[in-house]
Amino acid sequence: MVFEFPNKDGAKYRIKNQYENYIGGEWTPPLDSEYFDNESPVIGEVVSKVPRSKEADVDKAVEAAKEAQKSWGLTSPTERSNILLKIADRVEEHLEELAVLETFENGKAVRETLNADLPLVVDHFRYFAGVIRAQEGGISQIDNDTVAYHYHEPLGVVGQIIPWNFPLLMATWKIAPALAAGNSIVLKPAEQTPTTILHLVELIEDLLPKGVLNIVNGFGSEAGQALATHSGINKIAFTGETTTGRIIMQNASQNIIPVTLELGGKSPNIFAKDVMDEDDEYLDKAIEGLVMFALNQGEVCTCPSRALVHEDIFDDFMERVIKRVEQIKVGNPLDPNTMMGAQTSNEQKEKIASYLDIGRKEGAEILTGGNIKEIEGELSNGYYFEPTIFKGNNKMRIFQEEIFGPVLAVATYKDDDEAIEIANDTLYGLGAGVWTRSQNRAYRLGRAIQAGRVWVNTYHDYPAHAAFGGYKMSGIGRENHKMMLEHYQQTKNLLVSY
Numbered sequence: 001m002v003f004e005f006p007n008k009d010g011a012k013y014r015i016k017n018q019y020e021n022y023i024g025g026e027w028t029p030p031l032d033s034e035y036f037d038n039e040s041p042v043i044g045e046v047v048s049k050v051p052r053s054k055e056a057d058v059d060k061a062v063e064a065a066k067e068a069q070k071s072w073g074l075t076s077p078t079e080r081s082n083i084l085l086k087i088a089d090r091v092e093e094h095l096e097e098l099a100v101l102e103t104f105e106n107g108k109a110v111r112e113t114l115n116a117d118l119p120l121v122v123d124h125f126r127y128f129a130g131v132i133r134a135q136e137g138g139i140s141q142i143d144n145d146t147v148a149y150h151y152h153e154p155l156g157v158v159g160q161i162i163p164w165n166f167p168l169l170m171a172t173w174k175i176a177p178a179l180a181a182g183n184s185i186v187l188k189p190a191e192q193t194p195t196t197i198l199h200l201v202e203l204i205e206d207l208l209p210k211g212v213l214n215i216v217n218g219f220g221s222e223a224g225q226a227l228a229t230h231s232g233i234n235k236i237a238f239t240g241e242t243t244t245g246r247i248i249m250q251n252a253s254q255n256i257i258p259v260t261l262e263l264g265g266k267s268p269n270i271f272a273k274d275v276m277d278e279d280d281e282y283l284d285k286a287i288e289g290l291v292m293f294a295l296n297q298g299e300v301c302t303c304p305s306r307a308l309v310h311e312d313i314f315d316d317f318m319e320r321v322i323k324r325v326e327q328i329k330v331g332n333p334l335d336p337n338t339m340m341g342a343q344t345s346n347e348q349k350e351k352i353a354s355y356l357d358i359g360r361k362e363g364a365e366i367l368t369g370g371n372i373k374e375i376e377g378e379l380s381n382g383y384y385f386e387p388t389i390f391k392g393n394n395k396m397r398i399f400q401e402e403i404f405g406p407v408l409a410v411a412t413y414k415d416d417d418e419a420i421e422i423a424n425d426t427l428y429g430l431g432a433g434v435w436t437r438s439q440n441r442a443y444r445l446g447r448a449i450q451a452g453r454v455w456v457n458t459y460h461d462y463p464a465h466a467a468f469g470g471y472k473m474s475g476i477g478r479e480n481h482k483m484m485l486e487h488y489q490q491t492k493n494l495l496v497s498y
């Protein structure tokens, strides 16, 4: 299928009718020739067929990765760094093509894929190209004749399983550090968004030795399960739902391998009374920060899905927020002015609709939105919603459960202690936000919130050099930052007597 991107005269991008796995440097059909239908949520139609891989395909990919690992693991940091830099350049050259394909496959607004997702992909490859060259080992003098040398070694073959909400960026967060550290990879994309990573691999396949990066598509219960339980992998890195993370961890225990788990969230954002002290740029910024609950259609693990607003400013502040939310353009994600595109699948649409019912039944008040958005014409089968704000209390399910849609739950609080108590009254601990003009309050609240990432007076920035990951049920381990390299390495100690 060919479709045009309206932003660039004459630009046409092609989705293939059929894709294959990428194993040992070859485009490889599934061994039992079974494919599944891949749908674009923008138009709600099947656009291509993708391998429905099983255990035998995963075996083949792990074997290829193992073989490639023998020489890849011996390459120097400089060689690997240079390859990652070339990958970054190649992605940058094809940035628009990849951004448009990502939008068509996932439903997210092209202004996000063009200006955030793909530039971040490029930057993360460059960042890990840099840090691998700067990484140092250690030497300890034990006594006059004895020295302990500490080396970083790759783990070997790593399994990586990613979700559908940021397909290329989530893949990059895993691929870039793993390659930099000298591992070979078998990656399984989400079944809802299986193809953009294959397009990326097509663009870079001449840059990597065969078998170093393998992509096996399929369902979680088949290809995913086969990868996570495979005795040939030396680590499993997973991003997805907390319930799936639990299964992944149980499976990893069979092979005694390390896991990185990046799981769900229910991010609290605290708005202090002083936010409304002046009608100025700071206030506008705070409002924009909260409006990010609708970014990526609310399909972000760190979306500000719960807001706690000081009771004295609640009415005035929310009036401004609602006015801004009602200006959000929802619709064709390929239109550069659209902020909210399509939810990624029919399943996701049903889940969000069910939470709108749950919120109503729990007695939460709808401040704006609350409905599916009907769009006429060729998008009429796509999955669109109005951005929705509920007012309620933190005991409600809409405050406790991850909806993963453009649904914000807001409540009031009296003082900082109560704000912290409500913020931490959740199973999750991934992202959080603090909005206040007071540095002291920002520090105290930021330290007291149990979350791996607390944004203060900003939101949703993801620089490669800032560690990201969850407390509590939001996961184990961190991604990004140079510390990530060590999550893909083991330490060898040589204790030498001279």
Ligand code: NAD
Pocket: 161, 162, 163, 164, 165, 166, 170, 188, 189, 190, 191, 218, 219, 220, 221, 223, 224, 225, 226, 228, 239, 240, 241, 242, 244, 245, 247, 248, 261, 262, 263, 264, 265, 300, 301, 302, 402, 404, 430, 470, 474, 475
């Ligand atoms: P999911 O858990 O349903 O699926 C994620 C991946 O796991 C998919 O590739 C799927 O095929 C695979 N999978 C499913 N069952 C499996 C099994 N038994 N064994 C092995 N693999 C299996 O999650 P999703 O719906 O794709 O993604 C949304 C979730 O991801 C949300 O909870 C969101 O918060 C979370 N997320 C977290 C982060 C983070 O960094 N913490 C980032 C993005 C998304």
